[in-house]
Amino acid sequence: MANPQKHVLDFEKPIIEIEKRIAELRQLSINEDLEIHREIERLEAKAQKLRKDIYTKLSRWQRVLLSRHPQRPYTLDFVERMLTDFIELHGDRNFRDDPAVVTGLGKLDGRPIALIGHQKGRDMKEKIRRNFGYPHPEGYRKALRVMKLAEKFNRPIISLVDTPGAYPGIGSEERGQAEAIAKNLFEMSHIQVPIIVVIIGEGGSGGALGIGVGDTIMMMENTWYSVISPEGCASILFHDATKAEIAAEAMKVTPTDLLEMGLVDRIVEEPIGGAHADYDRAAAILKKAISTELVRLLEIPRQKLIGQRIEKFGAMGVWKEN
Amino acid sequence: MAWFKRVKTGFTGQDKKNLPDGLWIKCQNCTEVLYKKELENNYSVCSNCGFHFRIPWNVYIDIICDPQSFYETEVSIQSVDPLKFKDSERYADRIKKAISTTGMSEAVKTGTGNINGLSVVLAVMDFRFIGGSMGSVVGEKIARAAELALRRRFPLIIVSASGGARMQEAAYSLMQMAKTSARLALLADAKLPFISILTHPTTGGVTASFAMLGDVILAEPNALIGFAGPRVIKQTIGQDLPDGFQRSEFLLEHGFIDAIVTRKELKQNLYHILTFFIDEKIDETQSIAKKLL
Structure with missing residues (x-):
């Protein structure tokens, strides 16, 4: 353990x-x-x-609770167990370094990759430093900078998603939270290297999607991903934030739901008892899932890969036509 | 000045009761009472303070396009209720109600039109339809508008008015942000211009996707534009927000939009911007494409 x-x-x-x-x-x-x-x-x-x-x-709400479990492994816990020679890169070269997003270079089975991910803090001091995993615009811009670096040197990108959402504050609006996320969606849709995205905890809205566009989208078993947090949805639509449990059911936020909706490609199993019960085992399973997928993606010609990626998101949604 | 205004407000306030409904409108900003007909002739902009009233999609078409040049596309696509979503109301009922009150099938209209003879693809959102929110259909229609622009080699213009992604379609709505942005990336790769026009309000998932991706981004005066809504921000930080926060002028000051343009100047501005981007070669392909229409 x-x-x-x-x-x-x-x-x-x-x-x-x-x-x-x-x-x-x-x-x-x-x-x-x-x-x-x-x-x-x-x-x-x-x-x-x-x-x-x-x-x-587990009910949908119980999965949401597990995704936020205080002992749940975060991005750097996985990095430590999956990658070798990891070097963290800091800063967006414009404003500052956002500790709610980590980026860096590392090796997966000896193969150089770029890693981006949201990062929450473990103790109170670190939680505050990392803003509870709520990124500011510079976090998204740092991620983009490192992704562009990966593209330049033809290295695949692994993105680990775990945020309650992008931070809603004065500074983040002044510095263009919306623009930063929009730009990432735009760029990630046609970056010329494979991108593997894994929701490892919370997939909170645009804040999650802002580093969530890729060729393969996976979700770990005890995670959620939706347009708004269950609490946010409850407070807006049900006028009562305590109805989050109902909102989680209504929005269908779990990995099984998203797989059925055709919005993610696969679910990554967690050790029985949840990822927080056994970090090593959780990381080993995740590493295997990523490696297998990476080998597959690297064989696809680049132009085809990008076309498929744009098509993948193009096919998402449900409507009727007469 | 203040004294003068006070008298006027009192006077008109009393008068209002006796006025036939719908002939006069009080400006939401300066409380000036305006003759409706005159207001409409002035692009629904208050002649006293310049406040831009919210206008439906078809008025934007009238303002932007040459008369009779708009041709609507994607008329048969409609929303469904994939999650059987119900809050205080069933989502399916919300859609029905919005359709009957707006006469629109969804929160965005798309089509082709001319601006002083230049062909463009146009998408106009309408806030009256479930807050202009983006579900699968809005995302798909925007994506198809971009695709049409790509096929015809027309510039793309999107007029945004939206509270953001539509919660009732949950994760489906979220992914429309990626869908629309990806399609715009193709448009950009093909070097076709995209002009984004932001109107009151443009927030959430719409701002954080296509609305902020224009080669040129214009905004109407005093429009609320942002990622998070002011109420959420206020709750989060526990303090009052500065005056003018998240308004067009604030975004201009912070460098996130190119210009603030009044409705009166909108068409002429769009035309000038387009002539900058479009060279003769594209004009040629446009005229060929027109013949094929």
Whole structure:
């Protein structure tokens, strides 16, 4: 286990209870008591079954909660486990470095790639520094700068999405939040190298899409992606932010929903118990999914790749025509 | 001055009750009472303070295009309710209601038209249709307008008026931002001009996609233009917003639009901009394309 379980969601409690009991019994069983040993085995089986039961039947809202789990692995946790020789690059060369977005160069299975991703903070100090994962325009511009760099040197791009949204503030409006996102959508649609996008946590609206245009779009199992946060939708349409759970159901925000809607290509499995239960395993599964996809994309002639990318987004949506 | 105005307001305020409905309109900005006919003749701009009243799509067509030159495209595409979305009202009912009150099939009209003889593809949004919000159909129509411009080699002009992406279509709406931007990238690769005109209000997913991607971006005076709505920003930062925040003049000052243009000057300005971008060669292909129309 990569980290001790500190924060517990309501529906995780029964599992945590059993795990606690197992830990207690383990302490007792130093003298090899067969009865205790059997009890541990029984409880472990029970915990495993419970995990499976709970995690295969999560509601949409429970997935939203998991996507925001305080111990959920963030971009740099994945970078650490998936890439080698990673060097972070800072700044948009215009205004400042936005810590809510990280960018850099690294190697995936020895192959040089460019990495961009949203970054949340773990402790309060870092949370504030990274603005809780809400980027400013300079975050999007930094991402674009590094993507252009990747294009120049013909390196594929991996984008990890995890933001509640682009920051709504005075400075971000003054510096053109809308323009920064629009420009990224425009540029990413025809950047001449493969782009793989993975929603690793929260896919909050334009703030997510702003680094979310690519050839393959994947979502990890316990994530959400929509036009607005469930809370935002609830407060605008239901006039009550506490109805977020209903809004999450109404907007159909989970990976399975988006796969059915034809808006993402595949779902990346998480370890049972969620990515926060086992960082290493979560990163290993994600790395394999990205590597496989990268090999496939690199074989497609570039012009065809770009055409497919534009067509992919061109086909999105539902309407009727007489 | 203040004293003078006060008298006038009191006078007209009393008078208003006796006026036949619809003949007079009070300016939302300076409270001047305006004769409706005169207001319409003045592009729905207040003759006293220059306030631009919100106008429906067809008035923009009249303002921008040569008479009788607009030819509407994509008339048969309509919204559905893919998520069976229901808040205080069913989305399907919202669409029906919007269709009956506006006479439009969706929040954007697209087509071809002429500006002083120059052919263009035009898309005009209308805020009356569910707040001009962008769902699948708005995204698709904008994308097809860009495609048509590409095929005919016409410049593209989009008049935006929108609260942003349409929540009732959730993630489908979000992806329209990428769809429209990607199509505009093709237009740009083909070196065809795109002029974006921002009117009150242009916010959210529309601003954060095609509206901000113009080769030239024009805005009507005092239009609200931004990513997040002022209410959301106020809630987030917990303080009042500065005067004029997110208005056209604010965006001009911060370098995000090229110019503020009144409705009266709009057509002439568009024409001059287009003649700058279009050379004879394109004129030729235009006339060939026209013959093929």
